[in-house]
Amino acid sequence: MAIRTNTNPREMDLQPEMQKILMRNGMQAHVVSDGSGFRLVVQGHDSPLxxxxxxxxxxLALTAWGSNTANKKAYNVFTSIIGNxxxxxKNFVHARNANGRVAMGLHGYRIGIGEYGRIAWPHMPPPFLGWTPRNQWGFHLRRVGGDLFYPGGPAVPERWNGRMKPGELQSGGYGFYYKGNRQAQSQQERDVLQGLQAVITPMTNRPRSTEPAxxxxxxxxxxxYFSNEKWQECLSSHGIIIDxxxxxxxxxxxxxxxxxxxxxxxEETAILTSNSIEEHPSEKRIGLINDIISPDFTDKASMETLNSNSRIAxxxxxxxxxxxxxxxxxxxxxxxQEQQEQKQRMITDIQAAATIDGRDLTPLNEKMGWYREERNGREVEVGEISVQPTETEGKYRMSAVIDGQVISHEISQxxxxxxxxxDDYHRMKLFSKVFDEVDMKMRPEARQGLGMKILAALTAGTVVASEVAHNLRCHHAPDVYSEHYCSPRPYYKPGVDTPRDVAIRYFEAEMNREITNMRLGR
Known part of the structure; x- marks a missing residue:
């Protein structure tokens, strides 16, 4: 919708484009006037009105639309109002792309062919750079009750190594969810230890005072002048804290x-926090404290300790x-042990992400193979290819198994x-560039087919070039063939049809006419 001016009619409500964006994110909103001012009425998919x-x-900001600045301002004002x-x-871009044709990771990350060991589906051409289908394959993750679901396609909520490709959006970074009525967590995600607080009192270390008692x-x-407030202040300064x-x-x-x-x-709480020193004297209170701590401590607290400037010892x-x-x-x-296991899991994930198998080159590109660097080098077998940091900080190493032998080369960061x-295919190309012992080359059988295609193209180009050169050299007047006792009279244009082509077509037309008449019984 075009940008309005003050002279154009204006509807005091969110514009249709803004409402569509909110609806795709599970939100309805309208601007209404109640006579005393304006109000924004919203209702989310899991919230009340x-x-x-x-x-x-x-x-004015909410009802404006038509330019990038106005669109972002309307969205930002809306989120600032309901943000509490x-x-x-995550931002306006994530909200605008929700349920859109371009996934870009918003509904989960797709695992492409050649990534993390995934190979192409049979009888299905691999995608190529610069082209996307008009309709996506339907592998988008969807949120249902706060949980992520997908129909079994190659899509994940997060990649195993946490990597995001350039230009991708944050997975699941869309949708409005009500804070006051959060969806209950699924049984798989619920913390099994969350009920222990009802049985075991959580232990919190109180900070110890460094000031004298x-x-x-x-x-x-x-x-x-005795009061419970002064009594608790005295006990706290000496290291006895009563809650x-x-x-x-x-x-x-x-x-x-x-x-x-x-x-x-x-009863013990009432005695230790009483305001009456006549009913519960200080000696009685100190005696109760000693009775409580006696199973654990060998020493006891005394009135002499409370009258000193030092904490209890x-x-x-x-x-x-x-x-x-x-x-x-x-x-x-x-x-x-938990930290070591977590570190080991991280190392395992990194190693899995930094390791490929050279034997997967054939499924990725059946025309390519591993050969020696020489002109007619023999084919070799490449096994595991991996990269890892070295013991020296800032240096890295690439290792590969070539014909059963482990070879390593130093690489840059x-x-x-x-x-x-x-992806895996470009990792193999990088490996071929780093290692001089092996090279990714086209297989001989694929190279022969390519040579035949190149020869056919060159032959066709030579014929076309010779015809063009002949037409440039020859400037004869067109030949005209005519017959006086037949109709219609054949003719042709120079450079388009020859008399021979016209005669052949005329002959075939007559034959077809005779055959047609015979079939129809004429």
């Missing part, structure tokens, strides 16, 4: 590096300390990156 108050300036309630497409006698100079809401008590001892967390009952029982050390060792071992980025 929502209304947003907008200004006149926002309304919806998960948005506050003595009890400085905070509470008299029982008259009334969570009903827990944390002991941060200066002699230990771990924090010990204890669950408190309702109680020590654990030897068996408790040993048990904690064993548990920490097991956790560190499990974490280290640019060649290494190119090997990881291109």
């Amino acid at each position: 929502l209304t947003y108050a907008i200004t006149e300036r926002q309304m 309630d919806f998960h948005l497409p 506050i003595p009890y006698r400085e905070l509470i100079t008299s029982p008259v 009334q809401k969570a009903k827990t008590m944390t002991i941060q001892s200066e002699r230990e590096t771990v924090d010990m967390v204890y669950d408190l009952s309702d 109680v020590g654990l029982h030897p068996e408790i300390r040993k048990e904690i050390e064993q548990e920490n060792h097991l956790q560190e071992t499990a974490l280290l 640019k060649e290494y990156d190119k090997f990881l980025a291109v």
Whole structure:
């Protein structure tokens, strides 16, 4: 739709092109006026009907359309209004290409012929550069209930090595999804450990204070001024932290590096957080704290400790300390093992992405083969071709198995990156360029057929050139053949038809006419 001016009639609503883009991303939206101002009414495929108050300036931006600037501005204003309630497409380009003919990775990445070991389908010509079918093959991934599905074609939500080709969009970077009503995760993707929080209290290490403790006698100079707030401040400064809401008590001892967390009952919480010092004296509270920590600590807290400037320094029982050390060792071992497994998986993925088989050249291009560099070099067998970094930082190596022998050559980082980025056929061409021991050449049988085609083309060109040269040299007047007692009289144009061609056609026409009359019984 053309850009409007202020003199043209204007509909105060989103333009049809904008509405089509939103519909392809699962969103409906309209601009309405309620007499007091303008409102944007939206409803996503998984959201209720929502209304947003907008200004006149926002309304003008939403209803404008017709140029790249106006289109992007309308989309950006729309997303800025609903951004707090919806998960948005990555950008305007991703939203505009949703469900479009050009996939570009938005609906999943297609694995081309020659990539990751995929070979061409039988009886199907391979695609070539510069051409795409009018209708795509239908391998686009689609979101159903927040999950990705595809009909079994060579398309994946993410490539195994995480690579994106130049010009591709982010897979799944389209669609509006409501934040307040997220779709439930599928059973396969649900975390099996998410219910453990109801049984095991999550352990969070509190930061330890580096400031000196506050003595009890400085905070509470008299029982008259006693309060739970001052009492908790004194305990916290000495390393005894009581959480009334969570009903827990944390002991941060200066002699230990771990924090010990204890669950408190309702009665214990009420005693330790009471505002009345007459009902629950300080000595009673300290005694309750010692009773709770006595199974784990050998030392006890005292009033003398709370009146000092130092934090509590109680020590654990030897068996408790040993048990904690064993548990920490097991956790560190499990974490280290997990990191090693993750690193090994990454190395395996990189090695799989950086390895091809030279024997796959025939399925990719049956006319090519591996031969020695010489003029009439014999055919050789090329096995696994791989690239990997060397022990020296910044240097890389390409290795290949040629006739059962492993040969390696040093390559640059640019060649290494190119090997990881291109498909298998171009990787083989890069290998042929790096290695002097072998070369990718056309097979002899394919070369013979090509020679015959070239000879036929040259022969046809020679005949045409000779005819042109003859016509340039000869400028005779046209020959005219005529008969006085027959009609019609044959004639021809110089350079188009010869009298012989005209006579042949006339003879064949007469024969066909006779045969036709005989068939019809005339």
